[in-house]
Amino acid sequence: MHGLSVRVRGIVQGVGFRPFVYQLAERYKLVGWVRNTNRQVEIEVDGGEEALADFLRDLREAAPPLARIDMIEADERPPLGFSSFEIVESQFDVGWQSIPPDTATCDTCLEETLDPGERRYAYPFTNCTHCGPRFTIIEGLPYDRSRTTMRCFAMCEECRKEYEDPRDRRFHAQPVACPACGPKLWLQRSDGEPVEGDPIDLCAGMLEGGNIVAVKGLGGYQLACDAANPEAVARLRARKRRYGKPFALMVPDVEWARRLCRVGGAEVEALQSRERPIVLMRCRPDVDIAPQVAPGLDTLGLMLPYTPLHHLLMRRFAGPLVMTSGNLSEEPIAIGNREALERLSEIADAFLFHDRDIHARYDDSVVRVLGDSVVPIRRARSYAPAPLDLPFSATHDILAVGAHQKSAFCLVKESKAFISQHIGDLENLETLEHFQSSLQLFERLFKVEPTVIAYDMHPDYLSTHFAHEYPVPSALRVAVQHHHAHVVSAMVEHGVREPVIGVAYDGTGYGTDEAIWGGEILVADWKSFKRVGHLRYAPMIGGEAAIRKPYRMAAGYIWSLCAACEVDFGTFLGLVPIGERILLRRQLDSELNTPLTSSCGRLFDAAAALLGIRTEALYEGQPAVELEAVADPDVDDIYPYDILRDGEGWVIDPAATLRALWCEVRARRPTPTIAAAFHNTVADSTRALCLKVRERHGLERVVLSGGCFQNALLTRRLLDGLTKEGFEVLTHRLVPPNDGGISLGQAVVAYALTPGS
Ligand SMILES: [Zn+2]
Ligand SMILES: [Zn+2]
Ligand SMILES: [Zn+2]
Structure with a gap:
């Protein structure tokens, strides 16, 4: 007889782990007990030497489908003389409990639901420990039916039997229900x-x-x-x-x-x-x-x-x-x-x-295959709030509030990052309330008490105000530049700390020179960044209005960047109503409400407008999405571009690109060909700039982040171009490349800048 004390960490609760251990113990004729505590599952077992070895192996290799094992520790000890194997009462004090998010109906439950012979035939709320609702119904932790919205449904005798039988797949399945006793x-x-x-x-x-x-x-x-x-x-x-x-x-x-x-x-x-x-x-x-x-x-x-x-x-x-x-x-x-x-x-x-209440709002999640990876575009139901493992352990709890669009906050506790579900654009009271109530729930569930608050540098974002007013006066508040946060969010996914070349292409982000950035090439680590390249500034005539009316972006490029060239944009400008044209010109000359931008998203807007694809945008990014949609992926043409010296860095000047694009439009070349060549040019100019950065800074690793990398064609072209040059290219897999992933980067920058971390 030998003895083992075992501790298992990871997502091992609410997944049928204890009955799994119970059944393993039965199989190998072991005696002892298993229990949940907040941080881990604890097991004491006595048995034969070989049986214990088999038990340990199966513990790791045959774990239930929803379990995610991060660590198994086993210490040998003398046998303790148990007489049977039992599941003993859970021990919860402080700390959080790691249970999986809501999960799609498992095959067994589906079969039951479709089988006229089963008592759950056609029952729309069938679930078990391997599937069903979790964080949408959880009001508090530890995870127990009494702290879920299932508490008002008293289990019938048959459900209770399943719930209490460690051999049943509904053992301690908190949302267990049937037509006799459950929701209707x-x-x-x-x-x-x-x-x-x-x-x-x-x-x-x-x-x-x-x-x-x-x-x-x-x-x-x-x-x-x-x-x-x-x-x-x-x-x-x-x-x-x-x-x-x-x-x-x-x-x-x-x-x-x-x-x-x-x-x-x-x-x-x-x-x-x-x-x-x-x-x-x-x-x-x-x-x-x-x-x-x-x-x-x-x-x-x-x-x-x-x-x-x-x-x-x-x-x-x-x-x-x-x-x-x-x-x-x-x-x-x-x-x-x-x-x-x-x-x-x-x-x-x-x-x-x-009549089963939903406690927390979760939208459906959205993913897209980009390059070779499945990339989250909207991270919500069934992904959040599963924590991400960080390559460090923070000494202070951190809250990062995200940016403005596609808001999602991030809480860091020790080596875990809890990123909220997608909340939406923080521009109305309802969304702000959703943000606040979700944050309160996360703080309570995961026992996080932030003393470091990270936020976007933009002075007017609601999230920035929220960070300043967060009711912990002594908290350390850290403003993080938008594109730095993007780049770090991708770095940390890959556990990379060392400086990288960060390509951050998106719509809008507040720059350190107060211009609107969005076509940025940074040399960055977690603490700081240097802007080594960007798209040449163009005027956004009328500010935000230029986002809704992409032809204004095109006019801005034409008048400012293409002013000296002999190509005639007259027929394009002729499409802008004469009154508005005069007004726009005057606004540009007087620099009235005409911020400068290096945004890649706005460059796509201008190209879409010149191509006549879209003159009014119903949502931000629509022109770019439609430009990608028409592009012919078999076209390899590249338009000219210039890379100009700019202090210690470089600027990509797209004037020649837009000129060539417009000449092709006038020559009536097919739109899919022009749209593709435009994508290829953006990718190729970026590749060329990365080469210069590599030569100067000796960096081999490129990170791609920002909303523009939801564009599959642009991503693939740039990935191919950089890989051919021998770069190692890192892209997102765990959080969205858009602003939905930015809070992770903010949190890590704040961590790196916190004294004593
Ligand atoms: Zn199931
Ligand atoms: Zn029942
Ligand atoms: Zn962004």
């Missing part, structure tokens, strides 16, 4: 009472009839309608006041995804992963989808069903459904039943309600 579903018209009948059947019927139904999902309400019905989709757009941005679709299965899109191996994997995100993919031509779903784009965002409710609905409807967040444009997603009725009854014709 019903359909209700916006103007009336619940409708009699099978709610899934009624809902599918309404959708077939062209109606819009608000479906209560996992992290909030979704608005659903028949994706093949142009009239229904158009009505949803008008009612939701969402005019440009594409809608995501839910499809019944992978076959359906293949019918609509070009689905590669990485995409299938992402679609079927247990996070079940929306996957952006290239659309096939002439599919039977209403054109209003993704106007002007060559991509569709598809996801597969991820709750039993979705599975049942998709089986019954048997076609693609628009599934978009239940909100008015720019507001947070609705979660409460009464809230949904108040906020969505002007949009939805009916509601598919249930």
